[in-house]
Amino acid sequence: MQEFRIEDAHEFVGKEVTIKGWLYNKRSSGKIKFLLVRDGSGIMQCVVVKNNISPEKFELSEKIGLETSLMVRGKIKEEPRAIGGYEMEVIDFDIYQPVYDYPISKKEHGIEFLMEHRHLWIRSRKQHAILKIRHEIIKACRDYFDMNGYTLVDTPIFTPSACEGTTTLFETKYFDTSAYLTQSGQLYNEATAAAFGKVYCFGPTFRAEKSKTRRHLMEFWMVEPEIAWADLNDVMDVAEDFIVFIVKRVLENRKRELEVLERDISKLEKIEKPFPRITYGEAVEILKKKGVDFKDGDDFGGGDETVISESFEKPVMVHRYPIDIKAFYMQPDPEDENLALCVDVLAPEGYGEIIGGGQRIDDYELLLKKIKEHNLPVEAFKWYLDIRKYGTFPHGGFGMGIERCVAWICGIRHVRETIAFPRTLYRIYP
RNA sequence: UCCUCGGUAGCUCAAUCGGUAGAGCAGCCGGCUGUUAACCGGCGGGUUGCAGGUUCGAGUCCUGCCCGGGGAGCCA
Numbered sequence: 001m002q003e004f005r006i007e008d009a010h011e012f013v014g015k016e017v018t019i020k021g022w023l024y025n026k027r028s029s030g031k032i033k034f035l036l037v038r039d040g041s042g043i044m045q046c047v048v049v050k051n052n053i054s055p056e057k058f059e060l061s062e063k064i065g066l067e068t069s070l071m072v073r074g075k076i077k078e079e080p081r082a083i084g085g086y087e088m089e090v091i092d093f094d095i096y097q098p099v100y101d102y103p104i105s106k107k108e109h110g111i112e113f114l115m116e117h118r119h120l121w122i123r124s125r126k127q128h129a130i131l132k133i134r135h136e137i138i139k140a141c142r143d144y145f146d147m148n149g150y151t152l153v154d155t156p157i158f159t160p161s162a163c164e165g166t167t168t169l170f171e172t173k174y175f176d177t178s179a180y181l182t183q184s185g186q187l188y189n190e191a192t193a194a195a196f197g198k199v200y201c202f203g204p205t206f207r208a209e210k211s212k213t214r215r216h217l218m219e220f221w222m223v224e225p226e227i228a229w230a231d232l233n234d235v236m237d238v239a240e241d242f243i244v245f246i247v248k249r250v251l252e253n254r255k256r257e258l259e260v261l262e263r264d265i266s267k268l269e270k271i272e273k274p275f276p277r278i279t280y281g282e283a284v285e286i287l288k289k290k291g292v293d294f295k296d297g298d299d300f301g302g303g304d305e306t307v308i309s310e311s312f313e314k315p316v317m318v319h320r321y322p323i324d325i326k327a328f329y330m331q332p333d334p335e336d337e338n339l340a341l342c343v344d345v346l347a348p349e350g351y352g353e354i355i356g357g358g359q360r361i362d363d364y365e366l367l368l369k370k371i372k373e374h375n376l377p378v379e380a381f382k383w384y385l386d387i388r389k390y391g392t393f394p395h396g397g398f399g400m401g402i403e404r405c406v407a408w409i410c411g412i413r414h415v416r417e418t419i420a421f422p423r424t425l426y427r428i429y430p
Numbered sequence: 431u432c433c434u435c436g437g438u439a440g441c442u443c444a445a446u447c448g449g450u451a452g453a454g455c456a457g458c459c460g461g462c463u464g465u466u467a468a469c470c471g472g473c474g475g476g477u478u479g480c481a482g483g484u485u486c487g488a489g490u491c492c493u494g495c496c497c498g499g500g501g502a503g504c505c506a
Contacts, residue, residue: 029469030462049463065457081464100457101440106467107455108442112498168504184506209504210431222506301503344506353506401506415506426498 006042009086012076019044019088022123023068023099025106026061033061035090036083037072038123045082046072048090057093066106067123069096115416119430122420129257130417133250134406138202140249141223141400144242145200150225153192155185155201160380168208170218181206184399187329187384189226190360193395194387200225212425214414215302215352217403219423226397232331232341232359235396236317239345239355240275242400243315247271250409263411267349270313277317280339283308299325306350315354319343328374329367331359331396343398351408357398364388 004017021039028034031050036043048061064070074088081087104120114121121127145152158172158179169180185201192199202223209216225242227234247268250258258265278286286308287294294304299321309316323332323340330340342358361367367388371381378385406418416422421430 025467027465027468028462029465032463032465034465034468036466045466047464051463079464081466083466103440105441105456108467110442110499112437113441115498205506207505211502211504212499213501213505216505220506299504302501302505356506399506404506 006037006039006044006084009042009044009076009084013078013086014075016073016075016091017088019046019072021070021072023064023066023070024123025066026064028062033058035061035072035093037070042084043125044084045079045087046074046090046093047087048093053090053092060095061093063100064095064098065100065102066104067102067120068099070094071096115422115424115427116429118421125260127417129254129260130406130410130412131420132257133254133261133410134402134418136250136254137246137406137409138221138223138402140246141202141242141402143249144245145198145223145225148198150198150200151192151196153189153196153199153201154203155182155188155192157182157203159183168210170206170208183207184222185224186226186397186399189224189397190387190395191383193226193228193397194391194393197228198225210425213302214416215404215407217415217419217422217424220415221402221419222399223402224397224399226395228393228395230359230396231394232319232343232396235357235359235398236277236319236343239317239343239357239398239400240273240315243275243345243355244271244273246405247409258410261410261412263409267313267411268409271315275314275317275345276312277319279319280321283318286311297322297324300344302352305346305352309346309348309352310350313348315348316346317343318346319358326358328370328376329360331361332366341396345398347404347408349408349411351404353401354404354408355398355400357396359394359396362388362392362394364392 004012004019006019019037019039021037023035024038024043025036026034033048035046035048037046048058050058070093072088072090072093074090076086076088078085079087103117104124122131158174159182160179169183171178171180183205185203189199189201200223203221204219205222206219208218225238227238251265251268284294284296287304290307292304292307300308308318319342320333320339321342323330323338326340326342330342333339333341340358344353345355346352347354361370364385367385371378403415403418407415410418416424
């Protein structure tokens with residue numbers, strides 16, 4: 001069966017086809033009606049003229065409401081006045097299910113109402129565009145690592161202990177004991193990197209922090225490469241190359257969606273190598289120069305990140321944070337033991353941290369000491385210490401939060417629109 | 431967890447000092463052969479989040495609770 005999809009309309013000019021889809025919008029002008037039908041791939045203006053169709057069907061076309069599911073048969077022609085540049089002269093149509101009371105109207109809605117109807121909201125044009133771009137970004141992530149010698153090794157969702165002791169975990173029953181939902185695949189990636197050299201994992205991660213900002217979700221997706229024999233500079237090189245690749249891909253393949261979102265494409269076109277690389281100390285200088293009240297040695301807050309990133313047109317890599325504010329596995333800088341060999345990548349336009357990573361401790365004794373200093377249970381990290389016991393190796397990697405990356409590339413304010421069904425602090429429906 | 435703002439028609443909002451709850455859109459009826467969130471005319475539509483309290487009288491003031499938005503901390 002040859003399927004017709006609206007996005008392929010240009011191949012069907014002059015031909016008779018059938019669209020299976022949903023009524024997206026309709027306009028009427030007496031004896032001529034414009035049905036805007038969407039099929040998931042695009043929107044087609046279907047023109048129903050009174051004299052060209054049975055009187056019953058003409059009357060029916062007046063009555064059906066938005067999101068009625070239907071099959072429309074007609075001939076495709078070029079038409080500059082229609083969105084997409086093509087329209088269909090309708091010969092006949094059949095209703096699969098008539099709808100008269102679709103809750104989302106063409107006019108404005110509040111965010112609470114839209115989130116309550118998220119399962120329907122994703123049908124609308126902007127949400128559709130965002131999720132198409134999300135797909136493109138995810139595909140680009142996979143392609144980048146697949147093409148560069150990385151092996152995808154999935155890490156577990158159920159974990160026996162915290163990867164990073166500080167943050168809150170979602171606890172769940174695991175038969176007679178309890179388990180936690182993963183916060184990161186990194187520690188497991190370090191084990192698989194010793195088996196495969198270059199690896200990545202890609203999956204959902206869960207944080208039970210009661211965060212309630214436009215940059216936070218309880219459940220979010222993260223892609224995490226881990227590279228054997230890499231130092232901090234190697235990690236930064238990969239992160240930079242990776243981001244450039246993703247942005248280029250979206251610009252190549254999703255221009256139409258970016259237009260729907262009214263994204264300023266010129267800002268994305270500037271994303272090229274090299275990215276600025278500054279130390280934590282230099283970032284603090286920027287804050288102080290701009291009059292931000294900042295205590296040296298603290299971690300950056302969301303507002304601080306915005307101020308720093310707004311000083312650059314490209315993503316900025318901030319490296320060598322004070323080791324005290326970072327996770328236990330961070331390799332100290334040999335030139336200053338108080339600094340960690342880590343990097344955060346801050347997206348431009350105030351989108352904040354999209355990547356966090358660095359070089360991991362590869363010395364057994366030092367790692368053991370750090371685990372104890374952070375009051376973590378040594379027993380639970382026995383397997384992790386084994387990686388340093390049996391053929392240890394310098395290594396590093398990073399994690400990129402998909403939702404923040406999508407929000408930045410799409411130019412939308414809040415991460416909740418970058419995933420089909422966001423899990424936010426006070427909403428787990430639908 | 432803390433700070434802050436809000437909850438009124440299906441939706442988005444208004445309602446002066448505490449004094450008869452109102453508009454746009456959607457819906458319904460009618461008109462229009464090129465509309466672009468189409469347009470024009472007409473019509474219906476309310477447990478003011480919940481429970482108490484103050485008052486002659488509460489959408490409005492007070493107390494508690496519920497739900498949500500924005501932010502902080504923490505983080506991707």
